[in-house]
Every structure is written in C-alpha cells, then in structure tokens.
Amino acid sequence: MNPQFPRRVALGTMAGDAAMSFLELKNVSKSYGSGSTLVQALVDASLSVERGNLVAVMGPSGSGKSSLLTIAGSLEEPTGGEVLINGKSLASMSYNDKARLRRRTIGYVFQDFNLLAGLTALENVALPLELDDLSPKKARIAAMNALENVGIAERAEHFPDELSGGERQRVAIARAVVGERQLLLADEPSGALDSANGDAVMKMIRAACKQGIAAVMVTHDAHLASSADRVVFLKDGRIVDQTVPPPTTPESLLAPPPIP
Amino acid sequence: MTVSVALPPGEARRARGFTPSLRAVIRWAWRLFRREWRQQLLVLALITVAVTATVVGSAVATNTPAPANSGFGTAQDAATFAGNDHRLAAEITTLHHRFGQVDIIENKTLKLPGSVDTYELLAQNPNGPYVQSMLSLVSGHYPSAADQVAVTAGVASDFNLTVGKTWNVGGEARQVVGIVENPQDLLDEFALVPPGQVTSPNQVTVLFDAPGVAPSSIGERCATCGPYGGRGSNVSTPATVAQSNSINPETLSLVVLTIGMLLIALVAVGGFTVLAQRRQRSLGMLASIGATKKNLSLVVRANGLIVGVVGAAIGTFFGLVAWFAYRPSLEQSAHHQIGVFAVPWTVIGAGIVLAIVATYLAASRPARSITKLSVMATLTGRPAEADPPMRTAWDRLSCHCVHPPRLLGQHGRRKWQQGHTRTRPRDRRPRSRHHLVGAVLPRRARTGRPPYPGCRPDRSA
Numbered sequence: 001m002n003p004q005f006p007r008r009v010a011l012g013t014m015a016g017d018a019a020m021s022f023l024e025l026k027n028v029s030k031s032y033g034s035g036s037t038l039v040q041a042l043v044d045a046s047l048s049v050e051r052g053n054l055v056a057v058m059g060p061s062g063s064g065k066s067s068l069l070t071i072a073g074s075l076e077e078p079t080g081g082e083v084l085i086n087g088k089s090l091a092s093m094s095y096n097d098k099a100r101l102r103r104r105t106i107g108y109v110f111q112d113f114n115l116l117a118g119l120t121a122l123e124n125v126a127l128p129l130e131l132d133d134l135s136p137k138k139a140r141i142a143a144m145n146a147l148e149n150v151g152i153a154e155r156a157e158h159f160p161d162e163l164s165g166g167e168r169q170r171v172a173i174a175r176a177v178v179g180e181r182q183l184l185l186a187d188e189p190s191g192a193l194d195s196a197n198g199d200a201v202m203k204m205i206r207a208a209c210k211q212g213i214a215a216v217m218v219t220h221d222a223h224l225a226s227s228a229d230r231v232v233f234l235k236d237g238r239i240v241d242q243t244v245p246p247p248t249t250p251e252s253l254l255a256p257p258p259i260p
Numbered sequence: 261m262t263v264s265v266a267l268p269p270g271e272a273r274r275a276r277g278f279t280p281s282l283r284a285v286i287r288w289a290w291r292l293f294r295r296e297w298r299q300q301l302l303v304l305a306l307i308t309v310a311v312t313a314t315v316v317g318s319a320v321a322t323n324t325p326a327p328a329n330s331g332f333g334t335a336q337d338a339a340t341f342a343g344n345d346h347r348l349a350a351e352i353t354t355l356h357h358r359f360g361q362v363d364i365i366e367n368k369t370l371k372l373p374g375s376v377d378t379y380e381l382l383a384q385n386p387n388g389p390y391v392q393s394m395l396s397l398v399s400g401h402y403p404s405a406a407d408q409v410a411v412t413a414g415v416a417s418d419f420n421l422t423v424g425k426t427w428n429v430g431g432e433a434r435q436v437v438g439i440v441e442n443p444q445d446l447l448d449e450f451a452l453v454p455p456g457q458v459t460s461p462n463q464v465t466v467l468f469d470a471p472g473v474a475p476s477s478i479g480e481r482c483a484t485c486g487p488y489g490g491r492g493s494n495v496s497t498p499a500t501v502a503q504s505n506s507i508n509p510e511t512l513s514l515v516v517l518t519i520g521m522l523l524i525a526l527v528a529v530g531g532f533t534v535l536a537q538r539r540q541r542s543l544g545m546l547a548s549i550g551a552t553k554k555n556l557s558l559v560v561r562a563n564g565l566i567v568g569v570v571g572a573a574i575g576t577f578f579g580l581v582a583w584f585a586y587r588p589s590l591e592q593s594a595h596h597q598i599g600v601f602a603v604p605w606t607v608i609g610a611g612i613v614l615a616i617v618a619t620y621l622a623a624s625r626p627a628r629s630i631t632k633l634s635v636m637a638t639l640t641g642r643p644a645e646a647d648p649p650m651r652t653a654w655d656r657l658s659c660h661c662v663h664p665p666r667l668l669g670q671h672g673r674r675k676w677q678q679g680h681t682r683t684r685p686r687d688r689r690p691r692s693r694h695h696l697v698g699a700v701l702p703r704r705a706r707t708g709r710p711p712y713p714g715c716r717p718d719r720s721a
Contacts, residue, residue, distance in 0.1 A: 075548055075635040096552045103550025114545040114639075118291030123284075128549045130284035139280065175549065 021048035021084070022214040023072055023183055028081035030067050030237075041067040043237040044081070047216075051182070054206060054215040056225035059234035065218040066187055068234065072216060073108050073185045074098040085183065103132045107176025107213075109186035109205075113168040115160040121147060121171045122156040125178050132179070146174035150204055166197030173204050177213065184208055184215040190224060202227055285555050288546075289562035292539065293570075299538065300567055303531040303622075306524045307571025307615050308578065314517050314611035315579025316586065319603040321509035324594045330444040332498055335363065335390035335467035339478075339495045343368070343461035355468055362468045363388035366461040368430065372418055379415050380450035381430050383458040390467040393443065395452070396597075399423060400438025403454050410438035414449040427451075430458065443597035513607045521618040528564070528622035536560050536626035543630055544639030553631040556638075560630060564623020568616035576612060 030042040041064045049055050057065045070076040071083060074090050083090040085105065090098065102108070115124045126143035130136055147153045150170040160168055169189060176184055186205060190198030202224050209215050209229075217228065225231050226245045233241040297304065332338050339355065341348050343366070356362050366383040386395050386402040395402075400423040403410050409429060411421055421427055421436050428434075429451055442448040470478060478495050536543075543556050583603060591598050630638065 070636055073548075075639065077634070096554075099547070099550045099552045099555075101550075102548065108548055110548075114548065116288060116542060116545055118295050119288060123287075127284055127288075127546075130280040131550050131552075131555060133279050133281050136280050136283065 022051045022086055023047070023049040023216065024084040025068070025072060026082045026084070028068070028071055028078045028083060030064070030071060030076070031079045040237050042071070042078070045234075045237070045239050046081075047072075047232060047239065049183075049214045049216055051214050052209055052212050053230065054209045054217060054228045056228035056231045057216060057218045057234060058220065058222070058225055058231055063234040064237040065234055067237075069185050069187050069216060069218050072183075073106050074101055075108070100132070103128045104180060105182050107178075107181040107184045109169070109172050109176045109184065109189045111188040111191040113160070113165075113172045113192075115168055115171055115175075117160055120157050120159055121152065121163065121167075121174075124160070124171055125175045128175065129179050134179075142178055143174070146178040147171070149207075150174045165192050166194070166200065169193055169197065169201050170204070173201060173208075177208050182213055184213050186215065186217040188218050188220065190219065190221060198224060281555060282558065285546075285551070285558045286562045289559050290566055292542070292559075293563055293566045296535075297570075299535060300531065300563075303524075303528045303567055303619065304571050304574075306527060307568060307619060308575040310517070310520050310524055311572050311575025311611050311615050312579040312582065313520075314513065315576060315603065315608050316582045317516070318510065318513035318607040318611075319579075319583045320586070320590060321513050322604045322607075323590060323598045323602060325509070326445055326594075326596055330596070331394075331465075333363065333388075333390040333392065333394045333467055335469055337468050337470045337473075337478075337495055337497050339466045339468070341464045341466070341494065343464055345464075348464060352464075352466055355466055359468045359470050361389050362466050363390040364455065365391065365465040365467070366455070366458040367463045367465065368458045368461045370430070377449075379412075379418070380448075381453065381458055382450045383453050383455050383461070385455050386452070388467075390469075396441050396443045398439040398441055400436075402440070403434075403437055403452060406454060406457050407432070407434050408437045408454070409434040410440045410452045411436060412441055412449050412451075413439055414447075415451055418449075446591075446595040446597070510604050510607050513604065514610055517607070517611050517614060521614045524615075525618040525622045528567075528619055529625055532560065532564055532619075532623040533626040533629075535563070536630050540630065540633075540638055541641045544635060544637075544641070547635040547638055557624075557627040557631050560627035561620060561623050564619040564621075564627075565616060567623075568619030571619070572612040572615040575615070576608065579608075 025045055025047045027044045027046055028042055029040070029044060032039045032041060045064070045068060047055070047068070057068060059065050067076070071078045072085075074083075074085075074093070085101065090101075093101065115121075116127065119127065122140060122143050125146050126136070126139040129139035129142055134142075144153060144156060147156050147170075150173055152167055152170045152174070155163060155167055155171075160171070163171065169192070173186075173189070176186075184205060189205065190201050193201060198221065205215055205217060206227060217224075219225050228245065231243050231245055232239055233243075293300070337359075339351075341351065345351070352362065352364060363385065368381040369378050370381055371378050384391055384395075386392070386397075397410075398413065400410065409427060411419075411427075416422065416436070416439060419427060423436055423438060425436050426433050427436055430453070434453065440452055442450070539559075543551075543559060546559065547556055580603075584600065587598055587600065
C-alpha cells in the first residue's frame, strides 16, 4: 500500500455498490478510430458515485479522463459496457431522452466554460430550464438564485465576453446546478483559473455535493483533488487506483499514483 | 456557501402557449444574428436586392401600361353605343332603372385643321359619380354653360387658346374657361363641354356599376324586358379589358421573382452551411445543456428565417423608397398619373413571403445535417464521419470496370488471378484497386474505405 494514501480502497468494492450509486459505469470502454488509427480511450472502466459524494478523476493527459466524463454525461456513447444514471441505462435512451436528462439531472462544467455568446449570464443559467419549457419568469428567478448562490448576481446582465475567467466559471457552475440537478460533472473546472478562483470553484462544487448532488471532477490539481471524497486514477484508459484522500494532508496526493 | 437552486415543490414544468424552449432558442438565434450579421452579408444582400428589385420592377411593370380602369373612371362597367342609335335614350333609361346612377359621356372626334391628328369633343358632367377620376382641372374651372368649354393643354397649344378666349368649336362659339387633363391618360387631347352640348356624337359611353353581374348577362336579361338583345357584347369591365392583355405584368413579375429566389436559395444553402459549421461548437454547447435535435435544428432554421425577414424588410423599404423617387419620371414616360401607393401589393407580398420561405428552406438542409452529429462531435467541432459508400448502379459499374475478373466469370477470374498473383504481390492488389476506385469516385477516395463488400478481393477463389 502506498503510505501516502492511507485509505486505499479496493477497486471492486467501490465500483460495485449499485444500491447507493447515482452514477454507475460498468466495464465501460471507448475507442476512437479504426484499424491502424484505433485509440483505446477507456478500457473496462467501472466507477460508481453516490449522492452527495465528490469523486475526483486524475491521470496524465490522454489517459481517458475526459472520455470518462463525457460518457458519464451522455455526451458520447461508449463502445462497450453500460452507464447507469439513477439506475437507468443510458443505452436504452433516445437522443431526446438523453437531452432531457442533461436538462434536468446532469450538470456539466467545462474547462473552457462553454457559455453561449450572445446570452447574458442570467440567460445562460436560465437556458436549461427554458429548454425544459419552464416559463421564462420562473426560469429567471431560479437562475438569479443560482447566480446569487455562486456570488455573481451583480453580473447577471453581463455577456460572457464581459466577464473574467473566474466569473465565467461561476456562471457555468450556476448553470450546471440550476433546477433539480442531481449529478454534477466537471471537466477541469479550475484549469483556466488562478488558484484563488480555483479554490472558490472547488468550494462551490463541494457545496453542491453537501446538498446531495453526486459530483465527478476531472482535475490535474492534486490540491483540489484532496478535497474530494474519493480520487480515481486513470492511466491508458484503465482505472488503476482509487483512494480516499486524508483531509488534512492534501500534499500527499502530489506523489505519483502507484501502478499495479 | 449554499448552492440551493432547486425549483419550488410542485412547480409546473410545462408552460402554455408559445413554448419557452422555442422562445429561448429563437432569442438566441436572433442574438447570434445581431452579433454575426456580417458573416451573412452575402445572403442578406442577395435577398435585399431581390426584394428591392421585385418592388420596383413589379411597380414599374404594372404601372407603365395604362391602368386597366382607364376609360371606366371609378365605374365597374361601361356600355358603348353608336351615337346615332335611335334606341339610345331608351337603353340609357333601362340601365339607369336597373343599376342606379349612370354617367354618360358623349364623344365626337374632330380633326385638327391642317393635320391628320384628331381631338375629342366630350360632353360629360365633371361632377358625375364615376368620371371624376378621369378629369382633373389644371386651371380655371369646368364649363357650366352651353357656351363654355375647357380644353387640354395640347388642344390649347394647337389652337393657341388661353382661358378667357373665345373658340369656335363644334359649330358654336364657346368661351374657354379652364385647362383640364385626363389623369389616366395624359396624352388624351379633348375639349370638354357640359352634358348634352355635343350634337351628333360618334359614340356614347354609359358608365355604371353592376356588381356581380356578368357583362354578357346584362343583354340577355334585358332581352326579356325590352328590345335590347345582344347588348352584352358592348358591355365591358376593367377585368375583361385586362384579360385581353396577353402578358400580365403581375404574372411576369412573379415568374421572374420565383426563378430569382430559387437561385438565391441555392446560394443561401452554401452560406448557411458555412455558418452552421462556424457555429458548430456553439450548437454543441447548446446540446450539452440539454437541447433536443429539434432545438438545434431550430437555431439554424430560425437564423435562416431571420435573414429572410430582415432581408425582405430592408428590401421592401429600399424598394419603396426607390419607387417613390422614380414614380414622377415614370408618370412622364407612361403618360398617365400614377398613385404613390399604386404598387402591386400582391406581388410584393408574394416576394416577401418567397424571400422568407427561400431562406428558411435553404437553412433547413444544414439544420438537418447538424442534428446528425453526436453531441461531442458538435462540441469539439469535429467534422462528420463520411457516409458509408452507397451501392448504386454506377457503383457496381465502376467496380466491374476497375475489377476485370468480375467481367470474366468464374473460370476467367481464376485464370486472371493466377496470372496476376505471380506477377504482382498479393498485398498490393487491394491498394492498387482502391486507388483506382478512388480515382473514379472521389468520394470513396476521401473516405479511405474499401469501395464496398462486393468489391473486396475474392479470397476464396
């Protein structure tokens, strides 16, 4: 056992507890291209995330972190395996069913924010609700609440290109948690931010988890990963380790993960 | 910090009426158009020019010929009689009795002295119910007594007349009291006298309104009540006059407009496709937060609709401005007065609708294409995977052409392959053949795939 990770967890035990899991990936594989250009992004990856838990995914570039997240977020189809969200398999859902899931259940935070140009911060946050046919007035009220909760209500009427990086990411988080979202997926949410903004973003994600939202966060930042409930390490498309970081020693995560 | 943003319990998710999702998507499309209208300048300019040309062209085309109601005033029917018809008075009485008020125009053609040209001596009531639009006072006043006459500027020039002078016309000396004109035909040269002051007219025209009654039936009905059978042949309406014109300018304008819009739509398809590619990532963002295929498609189609509406609005504005500017010149060349708003609104309306429909349909193709991409492909801006090759008759033919054994039958195929296996390494054959197929069908070469299973080398042979 790596002494830096005192609560090492066996891979099978954390991936198999389906009764409590909100998100469950079972032997998920993903490959791109074919023939000589075939790339295995994920190989038999299994993961489960319970409500209120924050799971950080770490690994070197090209290890399949983003693929794991996009597959979990129904943005991409796995080549093999199964993804269950709240017990329902994504494979059995149509495009529009998945779209409904992304509107109502899954919130996605991208590294580069992905806010829609031409819409104000408030309109960006209200958009998922309006797409779900909630009346604009009610959607705006909910969106304003979300912006207030991430501390950016005073910038609600500004367009994305008038906001700083930290402010944009706050808006993106507000958009990801607005409504009745139960799963938050964040792909390097602090990747484009300075450390102060990165910490603030992390606090918001933690706050969302405290309210029962299951969260998966891809990060390269060991410091941020240390505040997760669990850290999953990926290498060459395989989950090679899962640990529960000690809350008081985030530096321990700076050490490279053991490779079995 | 809390992130409590759940909707209130029992919140009714569905809204009534124009759904919020549609509104939100269209609002975003409108914002994108406002931000990126320069990228759509070509299509916008084409639509604007087409609609402007439609407004001006159709207005000129329909207003250049004399108006269809020229000679009718505001009446819907006109019956013409020979001036020497002994039943004239009775016929006028019958028309008056049957259709109410009538206007009578007595007409005598006179020759200009020393010229082959003629002018008309007209007797009519300038304040009659139907003829007011056929008369316009330039100066002086209308004749009100038997010894008074009003003349057009042309007649005044020919006879060197001015208001106040005495002129001997129609065998009587009359005082010129005014200068008049026919707004519906500025080349019309005539002298106007009060009703009943033309002796032995050549022709008498009776203007009346017979709504809903066919001209041919007027004579037939009256044949049962009087000796006027066959009068329908000399009863006409503006519509029957217009029908006699073989080339209807409005129809011609519509045909030209439709062809033009089809061409513009073809250009617009390319423009909107490029635009959809540029916006692919934005559409991916929209898809990632839960937009359905319908929503994504609507963004592109709404953009087309907006381009059509804006282009049509600008085009109509410029067209009307150009028409207002050109109308006085057209009046001079067409020799009749033209109303400021005497434009073919039907054609203009059709032009606007066609412009909007054309851009909407042009945007529909890229809209369909964008919905076929996966969310991640859209989000990352990856190009769409090429379609699998299709087995059409042409494909089969090309396959046989580049694969001679298929033309040789089973026996010949073995012979051919035996011969070629000796002279050419087996692993090079498929590549060479694919290269040929790619040369024949560039699409296949682009996909880098084998042509199709039927073209694979027969390993069992």
